[in-house]
Amino acid sequence: MSATITTTVTAPSATDVLQVTPLENAPFGARITLPAYTQDPADLNEDDFQRLYSAVHQYLVVVIPDQAKLKPSSQYKLTKLFDPTCEGAYGHSKEFRHEKSVLRRDGHSTPSQPQVQILGQGRHDGHEGVPDLVLRHPTHMSFHHDPLTEDEMANGYTRFYRWHIDSALYGLAPPVATTLLGIDCPVDKNQKIRYEDTGEEITTAKAATAFASGAIAFDNLSDEDKEFALNTTVVYAPHPYIFISPARATSDALTMVSEGKELPLDELPEWEQDKIKRLPLVWTNPVTGKHHMQVHGCCIWKLETPNGTLELEEARNTVHRLMRPNISPDRIYCHDWNNGDLVIFFNRGVWHSVTGQFEEGGRRLMHQCNIASGVDPICKK
Numbered sequence: 001m002s003a004t005i006t007t008t009v010t011a012p013s014a015t016d017v018l019q020v021t022p023l024e025n026a027p028f029g030a031r032i033t034l035p036a037y038t039q040d041p042a043d044l045n046e047d048d049f050q051r052l053y054s055a056v057h058q059y060l061v062v063v064i065p066d067q068a069k070l071k072p073s074s075q076y077k078l079t080k081l082f083d084p085t086c087e088g089a090y091g092h093s094k095e096f097r098h099e100k101s102v103l104r105r106d107g108h109s110t111p112s113q114p115q116v117q118i119l120g121q122g123r124h125d126g127h128e129g130v131p132d133l134v135l136r137h138p139t140h141m142s143f144h145h146d147p148l149t150e151d152e153m154a155n156g157y158t159r160f161y162r163w164h165i166d167s168a169l170y171g172l173a174p175p176v177a178t179t180l181l182g183i184d185c186p187v188d189k190n191q192k193i194r195y196e197d198t199g200e201e202i203t204t205a206k207a208a209t210a211f212a213s214g215a216i217a218f219d220n221l222s223d224e225d226k227e228f229a230l231n232t233t234v235v236y237a238p239h240p241y242i243f244i245s246p247a248r249a250t251s252d253a254l255t256m257v258s259e260g261k262e263l264p265l266d267e268l269p270e271w272e273q274d275k276i277k278r279l280p281l282v283w284t285n286p287v288t289g290k291h292h293m294q295v296h297g298c299c300i301w302k303l304e305t306p307n308g309t310l311e312l313e314e315a316r317n318t319v320h321r322l323m324r325p326n327i328s329p330d331r332i333y334c335h336d337w338n339n340g341d342l343v344i345f346f347n348r349g350v351w352h353s354v355t356g357q358f359e360e361g362g363r364r365l366m367h368q369c370n371i372a373s374g375v376d377p378i379c380k381k
């Protein structure tokens, strides 16, 4: 007589696997709950990392709460996991800190993990072992053609600072993912942004990070513009952040005002023709197969279109026309930072912008990491 052996297979409980919950009242984005076995997202098992990887590509911006203690080494490891081709360097080259670059004052490298940048506002002496650490939140006052008046700012108004994709846009390929960790993000009052062309106004948390989906941007183009976008290549200027440094941005922060102020090419640091970035205007999401209109409107130099090459001013006007509807209030997600939020975004699928300005003595502390990819994004028509 043989014994009967019964095997009970228990389905994993909700806390055993990583959970993805779409954000409510937002056009995209999701909240992640880590599985019970770890609170370090760099230590997920293969299946759970795949869930996270898919969520980032599907929802474009994901938030993992309660990560204030995440070590820079873990943040670097996690960021690298999103791109097996990346070689480990930060998403920008050494020109990041060039004295003329518009990015020069944005952050400080973490000594133990130089690919992780410390961002924020105010004095944070000794943070990550950095003595005399003083951070400065980017302000539209030094970047926009027509900044807000003191009165407007006193009344709670701010601007989108610069809609962008994280990328050197010269020599290096755009990072796949950016991780942004809010360690100490006091939110003490609301801020307002007015769209000067339509008069619309939004209210967000102070210094929220704004995101727009490149997929929603593409989906809402007319059939004619979709055809145009699918067949257009964006050419970025050599050392683009230095090239645009004397110019100033439009009030919506999508591109620069064309007044002939850009640095002449022979006054830029040495540059090579084959390092100039030529990227499709549309990048295909490798997980969803969706088309994303992805362009850094401030750094654009030329557009190679089916009807010929558009030079600087016309190229800017064209991308501005295509991009502007996509930053409308109902299309964007503004992340209101809580201490410990780790935001991971698909840098090849969204545009994002800093907002807000801090008063004297204001403080904020964040860690950011993105790593240049080994390959450029492609458009699969």
Ligand SMILES: [Fe+2]
Residues within 6 Å of the ligand: 164, 165, 166, 352
């Ligand atoms: Fe950024």
